[in-house]
Each structure stands twice: as structure tokens, then as C-alpha cells.
């Protein structure tokens with residue numbers, strides 16, 4: 001029997017823990033959302049923040065993006081139990097913020113809740129030089145331990161401390177702006193340093209199957225069922 005590679009998005013997601021969907025947003029949409037992201041950070045975020053959560057609560061364009069039929073269309077096959085938007089955040093790497101995002105799994109941040117996935121969309125072309133997402137394919141099938149480590153005096157980061165993957169196992173997702181990466185909350189991921197001296201804006205939406213609210217969900221007022229369970 002021929003052992004063929006999976007090609008459907010659901011099979012790829014199951015095998016790798018992520019899928020890449022090119023050209024989900026047009027360059028013009030990315031331009032508009034980048035202006036909106038700057039505005040949201042200026043008005044709602046603490047000065048100098050690189051992460052801001054609850055974007056859809058305050059921004060109509062990001063609210064529409066969270067519910068966009070193109071995103072829902074991608075999620076339907078990988079979320080057979082329905083699709084509920086939970087929350088979103090802007091992650092902004094300013095030219096002077098060169099640090100990489102450490103290797104981590106998102107489910108560490110919402111322990112004892114139902115599984116979730118995230119949709120990461122850069123609003124700038126994302127490359128190894130300006131802080132694109134890095135992933136370890138298949139790592140969502142293993143258990144990882146996260147610890148709080150002091151990376152420099154007084155600077156603590158949550159990161160995986162039992163990672164045994166090799167450089168060759170890592171995919172550095174060099175992608176055009178508007179491309180989406182859908183990834184499991186159990187997938188080991190991080191991002192490269194931003195050494196390009198340029199902005200890198202990304203929006204990340206998080207989704208889960210619909211169900212009765214868990215205490216964790218109550219912190220996210222923009223949550224909404226987009227595709228009910230059958």
C-alpha cells in the first residue's frame with residue numbers, strides 16, 4: 001500500500017499541529033489593519049507594550065476579522081465540534097525590541113480548560129530577520145514542561161525546559177503579510193529575534209469549540225459562537 005502524505009487541511013493539522021494558509025488577507029487589508037493596530041496600541045495599551053489583548057472588544061475592524069468568513073472557513077474542517085471565538089491580541093515587535101519569543105506552548109496559559117487553537121496573521125511580511133513564527137511540527141503530540149526562568153537580571157520568561165528537538169526539526173515560517181498560520185495550543189512555537197530594524201505587527205485570534213462557559217472564558221467579553229456544534 002502506498003503511504004501517501006495527508007493533503008487535507010484537517011489531516012495536515014492533525015499530523016503537524018499547524019497549517020499555513022497563504023494570502024488570507026490582501027495587502028490593502030493588512031495596511032488598514034496595521035493602522036488600526038497602531039491606533040489600538042496608542043489608545044488602549046500601556047506605553048511601550050508589545051502585546052495587547054482584547055482587541056476585538058475595542059476595535060470594529062478586528063472584531064470583523066475575528067468573525068471573517070475566510071477564517072471561519074479555514075477553521076471549520078479542523079474544528080469539527082464547532083467554532084467559538086474567544087479572544088485576540090496584537091503582538092508588536094518594534095524595531096528596537098530584538099528579543100525572540102521563547103519556545104512555549106499556549107495551553108500552559110489556560111490549564112484545565114478545553115483545547116484551543118490560534119490563528120496568527122502577520123500584517124508585515126514576516127521573515128527570519130524580523131521575528132516570524134517558528135514551530136516544531138508534530139510537537140503537539142508530546143507533553144512539555146514549562147518553567148519560569150530568569151533570562152537576565154530581573155527578567156523572567158516562561159519557556160519549555162525539556163525541549164529535545166534539533167535545529168533541523170524547526171520550521172521558520174517566512175510568509176507574506178496576510179498569510180495565516182493556524183496552530184494548536186499544544187504546539188511548541190516561538191519567534192525569531194527582530195534584527196531587521198523594522199516593525200513587525202501580528203494579530204492572533206484564539207478559538208475553541210463552543211460549550212458552556214468555563215471560568216477562564218469569563219475574562220473574554222468578545223467571545224462568540226461562530227459555528228455551533230452539530
Ligand SMILES: O=C(O)CCC(=O)C(=O)O
Pocket residue numbers: 091101106131132133189190191202204
Ligand atoms: O508573535 C509572536 O512573536 C509570537 C506570539 C506567540 O507565540 C504567542 O502569542 O503565543
